[in-house]
Amino acid sequence: MKVVFKGKAAEFEEANGFVVAKKFEPETYKKFVAFVQNGVQHDLSEKVEEGEIEFIDISSREGFEILNHSSSHLMAQAIKHLYPQAKFGFGPAIEEGFYYDVDFGDQVLTDKDFAEIEAEMKKLSKAAIPFKRKNLSKEEAFEMFKDNEYKVERISELDGNISCYEQGDFVDLCRGPHVPNTSYIKYFKLLSLAGAYWRGDSKNKQLTRIYGTSRASEEELKEYLELVERRKLNDHRRLGKELGLFMLSDYAQGMPFFLPNGQIVMNELINYWREIHARENYLEIMTPTMMSKELWETSGHWAHYQDSMYTTEIDEKEYAIKPMNCPGAILAYKSDLHSYKELPLRLAELGHVHRYEASGALNGLFRVRAFTQDDAHIFVRLDQVEDEVKRIMALFDEVYDVFGLSYKIVLSTRPEDHIGEENFWDLSEKALAKACESSGHEFSINEGDGAFYGPKLDFKLKDANGRTWQCGTIQLDVNLPHRFECSYIDEHGEKVEPVMLHRVVFGSIERFIGILIEHFGGNFPTWLAPVQVCLLPVNNEAHLEYAKEVEKELKELGIRVKIDDSNEKLGYRLRAASVKKVPFTLVLGDKEKENRGVTYRKLGSAEQIPVSLDEFKVLIKDIIKNKVR
């Protein structure tokens, strides 16, 4: 086991951020005295005892980051050797590895160049070049990096002493820490290439970002690369194709087609959604897909959202296809007078919206141009906001729990381009934070990421690759009700403006289905499975009739059942059912026919369970009703 020692003592930091014990046993670390520091042996036992130095397992998260950060430096050194004109931007460790942003000038790099860079890195690794920390004054730093405008820009933002790390002929501006020398970086791989704007601003030059990953052992690297491969198996785009769930067509870029199997999943989700929303006293409405320009001008979308809207002309009048359902819901609200006694008034809508998303942003079902929001607009009095938000969060918890999904909450605050008065924003942001706090939901804050009309709580779920996608959201909005002059009559007979909450649980049903496909790896719980039961007559001549009888009885219970009477051996048909991820496979032969039984197998299990048909009916009804996962 390799252990990195992190120095806390100032003089130690100055010498080098890190030293590493070569053969470390945790129980005996106090006895451990010899360290490699810049290639020199030092006795640091005293510093260990005094707690000035802490040890870090290179396989720990912190060790991982140090290793990968050092790897990005090593890669930069190798690149500098091969491409002397290269200028470097930022090169940090990230979740699963590291990257470095490089300006190669006019040269175009492709992933075919990785082999050469990796070979050079290996060479440098073998040389065991020590990482040496140096502290520079600002002037010295400017002088040292004067040929690199990116580093110069960064240095100009720093105060006081500026540290850099030197390994052989390569120096980089860096806070550290690093592994002691390049030989610690042995098990790495360059993974991909991407354009990335300098400092994340699309107005700036695009640099070449090279992603890689570095591990403490060959085994860990292999494991990681296998994990990357395994993730592909759960990719919803692949499973969606294999299981006949959805498709995409060049004729409608970014607008998914739901195929029969996928439509079943969607319909089941919608049934469930309607059920719980009826219970929670939501009233369902449906509003038009296209509405005229004036409406969007009133709502502010025309001014703040036009780039994302599809428009058309009807009878010489401009229309927009709705990118959101809110204005429609507001018109529905305004169709009648409302008493304070009616509030909270919850108008739900499964709204199919269209948004012109950048072509490069599109991604399977996760990022599309046409999708269905399981929307609701809730009109409340100001004093009802906190309770209602808590109530919505409880509903979210209930729903996500059914699928076994976990989420992270992010509070997004006012963006630069927002409408309405600042004090409303102050109040709204506080109200959302308070609702989270008082209901025991943890959240982080994303400054400036709110909607133009109000702040929001976003519920983010992870896909198979660990990327997060916003699904549920709760948005607080005083602006749209004001712009549309919404009102209710309070207990004194006065007209008062209500507050509006926008909220979606699934978010986009399409995206949510994508998440579910990956979450379950295509093995949907029985209540969602396109085909729930597959019937396999052992012999078509002798058992098909009984299979049809079983089919009829199960169908009467509303179960989605299919007979596989193809002329294949049982083994083949079992495998076929398993490939199609059917939750229950029932084998029907002489034994079963004789005593009105079935022998069932659950997906993923080889266990054969004989029961009577009546018992099976009770069992599967129960599993479906309870949404057993």
Place this chain on the structure above:
RNA sequence: GCCGCUUUAGCUCAGUUGGUAGAGCAGCUGAUUUGUAAUCAGCCGGUCGCAAGUUCGAGUCUUGUGAGCGGCACCA
């Protein structure tokens, strides 16, 4: 939109230095009538994303363009 890559049969993929396309699976047909993860045989199936160009000749090379993938920006 930007950077890089990919694009060949319904699906997954081969196609060597340019000489007008192959496999497995799926599908269809026949034989087999099967008791727990692939029975055998035959057949069908491709303007090689699209459009130009170079060439005697292009799936292979060049340019343009569509779509997809990985990122970046975006996600109001």
